[in-house]
Amino acid sequence: MEIRVAKTAGFCFGVRNALKITEEEFTRDSRTALCTYGPLIHNQDVTRSLEERGIRSISTPEEAQPGERVVIRAHGVGRKVQEQLTQRGAVVIDATCPFVKRIHRIVEEHSAGGETILILGSPKHPEVQGIMGWSSAPCLIMEGPEDEIPAAIQDNPSKKCCMVAQTTFRQENFQKIVEKFLKQEYNVCVCPTICSATAEHQQEAVALAGKSDFMIVLGGMHSSNTRKLYDICRERCPHTCHVENAAGLLGYLQENKAIRKEIAAGRIRRVGITAGASTPNYIIQEVVQAMSETNMFEELLNESFKEVHSGDIVKGTVVHVSENEIVLNIGYKSDALMNKDEYSADPSVVLTDEVKVDDEMEVVVAKVGDSDILVSRKRLLQNQAYKELEEALENHTVLTGKVTEAFENGMIVLYKNNRVFIPASLVDIRKTDPQTLLGQEVSFRIIRLQRKRGRIMGDRRSVLFDERAAKRAETLEKLEVGARMTGTVKNLTNYCAFVDLGGIDGMLHISEMSWSPVRNPNQVLKEGQQIEVMVKSYDPETKKISLTAKLPENNPWNGAEEKYAVGSIVEGKVVRFADFGAFVELEKGVDGLIHISHLSNKFVKQPSDVLEIGQKVQARVIDLNIEQKRISLSLRDLEAPEEAEESTDAE
DSSP states (O other), X not given: OEEEEOTTOSOOHHXXXXXXXXXXXXXXXXXXXXXXXXXXXXXHHHHHHHHHTTOEEESSGGGOOTTOEEEEOTTOOOXXXXXXXXXXXXXXXXXXXXXXXXXXXXXHHHHHTTOEEEEESOTTSHHHHHHHTTOSSOOEEEOSTTSOOXXXXXXXXXXXXXXXXXXXXXXXXXXXXXXHHHHTTOXXXXXXXXXXXXXXXXXXXXXXXXXXXXXXXXXXXXXXXXXXHHHHHHHHOSSEEEESSHHHHHHHHHHOHHHHHHHHTTOOOEEEEEEOTTOOHHHHHHHHHHHHOHHHHHHHHHHHSOOOOTTOEEEEEEEEEOSSEXXXXXXXXXXXXXXXXXXXXXXXXXXXXXXXXXXXXXXEEEEEOSSOEEEEHHHHHHHHHHHHHHHHHHHTOEEEEEEEEEETTEEEEEETTEEEEEEGGGTOSSXXXXXXXXXXXXXXXXXXXXXXXXXXXXXXXXHHHHHHHHHHHHHHHTOOTTOEEEEEEEEEOSSEEEEESSSSEEEEEGGGSOSSOOSOGGGTOOTTOEEEEEEEEEETTTTEEEEEOXXXXXXXXXXXXXXXXXXXXXXXXXXXXXXXXXXEEEETXXXXXXXXXXXXXXXXXXXXXXXXXXXXXXXXXXXXXXTTTEEEEXXXXXXXXXXXXXXXXXX
């Protein structure tokens, strides 16, 4: 295996200088408090070492104590921050990188001259935030060539603009943005502020990654320049990792099965190593040593493969899922396989709907072979739930599960991947087809448990009895004449309906179903329908309950005195005939009678001679009896006088 390290890998001048200044200050006076404004370097090992020596990190000027020495890191800070630190009585030690200092001067000068300042970089990066702090006017920012040119520049293209870049900005992206501005002929002053060491570092990474089978980028996870190096290398070498040190490399190998396979197959022959500006040289050497010593590297790989045995509970990451199986990475030398039946006891489960690549799950090892390993989620869940089942059997606890299978002699309820058989006789209070419950959640009790034989029997009937008794007791407490209740139509007869009020039935007579006449209960009600009723009578001894659906507020005779006042003209529909006249429906539940003598001023032998069923007519109210619910109407009163005279002459 050939290992090549980038010549420019590791500390840049700015970082090295900041560390040197901090070390010198600590050595010169170890008794006076010393801190850094922000982490001096994006490297956990270095940061931890400084903290152990009492060199803390602050993030705001307010944290600085009077007389305390504050080292400004290589990223630099804004002018206001320095002034605030001085006002706090802190001693400012400026370790800002010279390249960054140059940008501060450019921005300060050009902004004072009225120019727009455009910064290429990340607005959240401390270097960019520091640069903005030296401008006397608000700054514009572009993070990459894909960004639109800021509207402030587009709206005023003739105004001079000064363009600077974060020192670690990618050179190729810088050129793309410059070309974008030149193409539009904007009045821009381009200041090349990318650190030469950074540019060289990136160029070397490009060349090295293009010649490597495996590329290792060392540096802090929050280091901007390291992340840029990783992006550059990843574009040219698919097998690229970003780690902080040798321990991080081991972790990467443990998690990345693909690279382990490539190494084991001998396809990784050339390894390239580069490092961000915040990576100490000793970390680079540790990684080189680990990769160089064949035995050590093989040991690292072997350590990454955990030993597993049947019955072990392991955590795995899904790397593949299909309709019938799941492949898991459990950190073993080979992936683990789990069939659909071992994922769940529910046959209706669709693996591709429930499981996605990168999902994590716990499983139990079912079998370890020479070249394969079988695991089961179902067995793990079954084992975990079995203690619950034993306690439920002992305490008569009510459990809830989904009906997954139904047969003529019973059904299967799934409880935490345990199949519970409920015989048909224990499915319901009344004879019920188990098929009607398929897919539903039901409550049940465990009545038999045989773990060795894998048999579990349940009882739903007793639960329903208890629920019904509880509902009945609750209903009886609030049962009284006049009480309003919501019930469910249980069954219908020719003359009534039986309504379940909650564990107890009430009778709703056909005459009480509606304010309008009802000839057949099926006209207004259906089995299973919910209905609001009122208790009309109740006998506590016999438990007989009579109900009415004729609620007072729905009485169509409410307000009849105003709606059907004597003398008023109303409109209705002819609904039926009698020998003595015609009945007109004025609204549902309210009929008026037109006596045959009031059908016309002319002689009428029978109502059908002048009217038809369904015909709409207007009539005058001539009498109203609210108590007897009778309304007398007249058509004759609305006939024209000429018609009345003709009738009289004829007589």
